[in-house]
Amino acid sequence: MKKSINILFFLAIAAGLVSCNNGNDQRGTKGQGGLASNAAERVYVAPGEHDEYYAFMSGGFSGQLSVYGLPSGRMLKVLPVFSQNPENGYGYTEETKPMLNTSYGFVPWDDSHHPDISQTNGELDGRWIFINGNNTPRIARIGLQNFKTEEIIEIPNSAGNHSSSFITENTEYVVAGTRFSVPIPQKDMPINEYKGNFKGSLTFISVDQETGRMGIKFQLIMPGFNYDLSHPGRDKSHGWFFFTTYNTEEAHSLLEVNASQNDKDFIAAINWKVIEEYVNNGGGKMVPANYAHNVLDEHTHTATSTMLKEVLTVNPMDVPGAVYFLPTPKSPHGCDVDPSGEYIIGNGKLSADLTVHSFTKMLDAIENKKFDGEAYGIPILKFEDILAGVVKQPGLGPLHTEFDGKGNAYTTFFISSEVVKWKVGTWEVLDRQPVFYSVGHGMIPGGNSRKPFGKYFVALNKITKDRYLPTGPELTQSAQLFDISGDKMELLLDFPTIGEPHYAAAIPAELIAKNSRKIFKLAENKHPYAALNDSETKVVRDGNEVHIYMNMIRSHFSPDNIEGVKVGDKVYFHITNLEQDFDVPHGFAVIGANNAEMLIVPGATETLVWEPKQVGVWPFYCTDFCSALHQEMQGYVRVSPADSNIELSWSLGED
Amino acid sequence: MKKAGIIMIIGSLLLLGLFKFPLWNIMLGAPQYPDPLGMDIYIQGIEGVEEFDIQNIDGLNHYIGMKTIPKVEEMWEFEVFPMVIGIMVALGVIIGVLGFFGKLSYKWFLGWFVLMSILGILGMYDFNLWLIEYGTDLDPKAIMKLENLDGTPMTYKPPLIGYQKMLNFDVDSWPGAGAYMIFFGMLLTVVAFFVGKSASKKVA
Numbered sequence: 001m002k003k004s005i006n007i008l009f010f011l012a013i014a015a016g017l018v019s020c021n022n023g024n025d026q027r028g029t030k031g032q033g034g035l036a037s038n039a040a041e042r043v044y045v046a047p048g049e050h051d052e053y054y055a056f057m058s059g060g061f062s063g064q065l066s067v068y069g070l071p072s073g074r075m076l077k078v079l080p081v082f083s084q085n086p087e088n089g090y091g092y093t094e095e096t097k098p099m100l101n102t103s104y105g106f107v108p109w110d111d112s113h114h115p116d117i118s119q120t121n122g123e124l125d126g127r128w129i130f131i132n133g134n135n136t137p138r139i140a141r142i143g144l145q146n147f148k149t150e151e152i153i154e155i156p157n158s159a160g161n162h163s164s165s166f167i168t169e170n171t172e173y174v175v176a177g178t179r180f181s182v183p184i185p186q187k188d189m190p191i192n193e194y195k196g197n198f199k200g201s202l203t204f205i206s207v208d209q210e211t212g213r214m215g216i217k218f219q220l221i222m223p224g225f226n227y228d229l230s231h232p233g234r235d236k237s238h239g240w241f242f243f244t245t246y247n248t249e250e251a252h253s254l255l256e257v258n259a260s261q262n263d264k265d266f267i268a269a270i271n272w273k274v275i276e277e278y279v280n281n282g283g284g285k286m287v288p289a290n291y292a293h294n295v296l297d298e299h300t301h302t303a304t305s306t307m308l309k310e311v312l313t314v315n316p317m318d319v320p321g322a323v324y325f326l327p328t329p330k331s332p333h334g335c336d337v338d339p340s341g342e343y344i345i346g347n348g349k350l351s352a353d354l355t356v357h358s359f360t361k362m363l364d365a366i367e368n369k370k371f372d373g374e375a376y377g378i379p380i381l382k383f384e385d386i387l388a389g390v391v392k393q394p395g396l397g398p399l400h401t402e403f404d405g406k407g408n409a410y411t412t413f414f415i416s417s418e419v420v421k422w423k424v425g426t427w428e429v430l431d432r433q434p435v436f437y438s439v440g441h442g443m444i445p446g447g448n449s450r451k452p453f454g455k456y457f458v459a460l461n462k463i464t465k466d467r468y469l470p471t472g473p474e475l476t477q478s479a480q481l482f483d484i485s486g487d488k489m490e491l492l493l494d495f496p497t498i499g500e501p502h503y504a505a506a507i508p509a510e511l512i513a514k515n516s517r518k519i520f521k522l523a524e525n526k527h528p529y530a531a532l533n534d535s536e537t538k539v540v541r542d543g544n545e546v547h548i549y550m551n552m553i554r555s556h557f558s559p560d561n562i563e564g565v566k567v568g569d570k571v572y573f574h575i576t577n578l579e580q581d582f583d584v585p586h587g588f589a590v591i592g593a594n595n596a597e598m599l600i601v602p603g604a605t606e607t608l609v610w611e612p613k614q615v616g617v618w619p620f621y622c623t624d625f626c627s628a629l630h631q632e633m634q635g636y637v638r639v640s641p642a643d644s645n646i647e648l649s650w651s652l653g654e655d
Numbered sequence: 656m657k658k659a660g661i662i663m664i665i666g667s668l669l670l671l672g673l674f675k676f677p678l679w680n681i682m683l684g685a686p687q688y689p690d691p692l693g694m695d696i697y698i699q700g701i702e703g704v705e706e707f708d709i710q711n712i713d714g715l716n717h718y719i720g721m722k723t724i725p726k727v728e729e730m731w732e733f734e735v736f737p738m739v740i741g742i743m744v745a746l747g748v749i750i751g752v753l754g755f756f757g758k759l760s761y762k763w764f765l766g767w768f769v770l771m772s773i774l775g776i777l778g779m780y781d782f783n784l785w786l787i788e789y790g791t792d793l794d795p796k797a798i799m800k801l802e803n804l805d806g807t808p809m810t811y812k813p814p815l816i817g818y819q820k821m822l823n824f825d826v827d828s829w830p831g832a833g834a835y836m837i838f839f840g841m842l843l844t845v846v847a848f849f850v851g852k853s854a855s856k857k858v859a
Contacts, residue, residue, distance in 0.1 A: 519707070554714060580707035581714070582690075628718065629798065 060500025404454025587623030660755025666843030667747020720797025761851025
């Protein structure tokens with residue numbers, strides 16, 4: 001009897017499998033879009049082989065930046081930027097905690113959106129990648145030699161740092177615009193007095209060409225609209241910056257209705273070269289501010305946070321010829337400039353059409369004063385006079401446009417869930433492919449440069465529904481890789497991402513792989529608590545603080561027996577990895593630590609604080625499987641009662 | 656005889672290459688070391704092919720109880736070998752110059768070659784003795800004490816020349832640029848001998 005039930009059960013399962021397969025087949029044919037016939041071959045990167053491109057995909061609400069290889073879609077690493085990362089101790093170690101300091105105190109999370117790679121002469125140079133933190137306005141710089149967050153600067157007078165972080169074509173500036181307008185300076189006032197009183201800041205951050213060091217050059221204080229996205233002019237329009245706006249209605253509540261009333265909002269065209277000159281000649285007003293500037297020192301392996309107390313603001317009214325408004329239909333979202341710098345695309349997310357402005361016509365309209373009124377004193381150019389063309393009815397809900405460098409543009413449509421390829425200049429639609437589902441940004445390697453590498457297009461999708469095995473109510477988001485080298489876009493691959501793959505930037509691997517660091521040299525380690533050899537190891541008490549100068553090498557800690565620590569002490573494990581061999585990090589974890597582990601790469605020193613609360617003998621160990629004797633890589637700390645008089649002592653290898 | 660003298664001088668001067676180029680090179684590759692670790696053996700000392708190779712080889716060898724790779728001051732050879740080479744170069748040049756002016760018989764060229772060959776063989780013999788010691792004189796407290804299938808303790812002598820698999824390592828041991836320069840230089844001294852011989856026959 002039991003056996004027959006089993007057989008029945010088996011048959012039922014088998015039937016289920018068969019029917020499931022049928023279902024998948026049907027959905028598969030429906031849901032594969034322009035799948036290339038030999039797609040597998042074209043994305044297959046054999047074991048041991050390397051990808052052709054590095055793709056840096058933002059983690060969105062994870063706050064991090066992920067590194068993928070293209071075309072394989074393999075994740076290579078998650079680089080912690082704005083969020084703590086217990087995996088390696090970022091934001092938990094004493095060295096990295098200052099990176100997450102802000103004027104609001106320690107902020108261990110953010111919403112990272114738009115990565116952009118540094119450029120020289122409008123071409124990717126692979127020195128640094130910048131990314132914005134949306135929620136607590138910040139810009140981070142990640143060095144592409146160490147693949148580490150090296151600097152974070154907070155943006156004062158900003159809220160919802162969304163039209164960021166886009167860079168000019170010689171990396172002169174990283175630009176950060178506010179999505180939410182706020183009182184500047186902040187003050188206690190009724191929300192319904194928004195109109196006319198709230199302001200939007202557009203921040204130009206200069207970049208030192210040697211060190212990458214960022215500093216706010218000036219903040220342009222604009223009318224209280226929402227500054228949604230931005231892009232630099234390039235080539236012929238180099239020197240200008242373009243920001244889309246919505247909520248030119250200046251609504252403060254129920255924006256989905258109240259900010260969707262105007263037939264046209266604006267693209268703000270900013271001539272930053274004119275403002276730069278104005279500022280260099282002493283223009284602008286220095287105002288009190290309070291914002292953090294956090295910098296990691298490569299030699300001490302330690303970040304420091306400095307609070308800056310003033311910022312230079314510029315009123316656009318004071319700089320004639322600096323700012324104009326380009327009327328653009330229906331709450332434009334993405335603001336994209338083609339590689340020649342001539343065309344400025346406003347992706348009017350509530351419009352069925354795509355509006356393309358001409359830079360040449362814009363200059364002409366400015367020169368001939370073809371104005372259609374003004375807003376808060378800023379001239380509004382006549383829509384008809386600056387219009388280059390309209391892409392008619394390409395889809396629903398256009399968000400962002402990228403370019404392939406061969407005269408084609410690729411616009412993403414969130415609502416109709418598709419990518420549409422169209423011809424720059426003739427505005428004719430050439431191809432369309434569905435995406436799965438609801439694409440936000442799209443990305444072509446080098447897309448924000450004069451020289452895109454038009455081989456692949458990556459769609460960054462918000463919704464996956466049935467695309468992968470289900471994982472409960474919370475699903476992954478995804479990226480989809482298209483080959484765009486031919487006339488038609490061909491879908492090659494669909495792969496999950498971390499957080500929200502909000503936007504991405506990609507670069508040929510050959511430009512940066514060769515620069516990737518293997519180890520830090522011990523001889524260059526200037527950490528004040530480094531123990532560069534066994535004779536420098538020691539344990540020092542300073543009141544209730546105990547500093548352990550420790551080092552590690554396959555396969556032991558030195559020292560590994562420590563006595564004299566007491567309940568109530570604050571114990572600093574300063575640990576130096578003595579290895580000078582590639583890919584031999586060691587980890588460190590101690591029982592009951594209220595923070596995380598830390599991972600220490602060869603030649604570096606990191607510090608974890610441990611506050612023992614119980615008397616006993618407590619172990620610590622290496623968390624990274626470093627060697628055949630990794631399991632032996634351990635030690636003990638003896639913790640005595642608070643009133644004990646046991647002296648500090650430490651040893652390695654003694655009986 | 657002039658030509659022979661010049662060839663003799665050039666041949667012996669080529670030995671100076673040993674002061675600049677490695678005599679021997681040993682590379683150690685393993686699954687974890689796709690870019691192999693390597694040591695270049697000069698007459699004045701042993702250096703890593705890459706900056707930290709020696710330190711990393713020593714780090715790995717401590718598991719099987721091998722001694723660290725000798726520093727300059729730990730081996731008399733690194734003091735004596737440069738002197739021997741220096742003397743032989745000087746001697747070769749003097750013989751060549753005297754030969755050039757016809758003050759010496761071409762037979763001296765061969766004499767130099769024979770002496771150098773004997774010294775070279777002694778040098779290789781000494782080098783091999785060091786390799787044996789390095790590979791077999793293991794710390795009795797070694798972390799890993801491995802045995803061969805027959806139960807004898809495993810030793811780790813790198814090959815004097817050629818390829819050998821040792822545990823997880825692929826070991827390649829080959830002459831370096833310096834060795835080729837000696838080889839070619841010594842060959843030239845033999846050529847000098849024959850050139851000198853035929854010149855002296857013509858005169859006769």
